[in-house]
Amino acid sequence: MILTELSILIADDNEMNRWLLAEQLSVWSNDVALACDGLEAWNLLQDRQYSMVFLDVNMPGLNGFELVKKARTESLNRLTPIIAVTAHIQTHQRYLLIEDGFNECLVKPIVLADLQHVLSNWCAPTATVSSQYYAQALLKKTEHNPALGQVFFQKMLQEVPTQLVDLGQALQDQQCQIALDIAHKLHGSFCFSGFDDLRAIAGQLEQDLLNIDLPKANQQFQRLTNGFANLLNLQNDVIANLFGDF
Known part of the structure; x- marks a missing residue:
């Protein structure tokens, strides 16, 4: 390191x-x-x-x-x-x-x-969670179509916060199957967007829920929440980078 x-x-x-x-x-x-x-x-x-x-x-x-x-x-x-x-x-x-x-x-x-x-x-390295990283991932997934990348990105920003709230509640209530279903959707969303940093965390969260390991699942949930909070802070820069305005 x-x-x-x-x-x-x-x-x-x-x-x-x-x-x-x-x-x-x-x-x-x-x-x-x-x-x-x-x-x-x-x-x-x-x-x-x-x-x-x-x-x-x-x-x-x-x-x-x-x-x-x-x-x-x-x-x-x-x-x-x-x-x-x-x-x-x-x-x-x-x-x-x-x-x-x-x-x-x-x-x-x-x-x-x-x-x-x-x-x-x-503490993930900042180089892997920069606005340029997310923009390049979206462009790669959309064959360098910035307008389409922006649509995908904004759709994610609308859906994920509610899913995280629901996931946190399910974990608190120890409802593993509900939490697993939500984690699976989040994993798919991050795979679709090419956000490998968040995809990896969501994937581990999904695995921990499959193993019914709630302490580890809660750890991964906290990491995922932190990672997505960072993405929200970068959203304007991500969009600017999509269109080459940097």
Whole structure:
């Protein structure tokens, strides 16, 4: 993995743990903010959107569980990947962390390979999700017909948000078959448009639902939601790139 422009927040009341994780992350980012307790982390989460957040589960002021719930509802980081950091955890407890709003969990002492896996899984390289990438995918699918590409693109932008809302509700209600049907439609839509980044996530989500693995399905759903939110932010640039106006 190459150095990226990731912005990262680390919250841990142990100074040595903060320093060590910051040193490990310096391989990939030179923009790392530190918080010494939950209250300081909460103030930072309200002021800025980060690429990724690492929260110690046990902190004074606000613990990690309280903080992630507030972040998901009351901050700029509602969709930000938030990673729980803890010294002791069992497999079933990891699933509980994910259900509480965390995207993933790292166990102290953190192994560099595990950290790299988390970054690779939740922070997609910007080169693969640019407006040019999406425009070129649409043009390829429509034999370089920008008007038709725009029609396909706008149809997707109209349909997918409702499907994501319905999918999220089905996952929350643990209705696997309904969630699977929606995930299958999303997978097909992204295949049709040539958006391989979103297609891959939707495909994995579909597989996790086939396996009735709800914790993993919820992880992929969060990734898909984040990816589509990025696409929405790029929609004007995608259309401009379709017609060569860049």
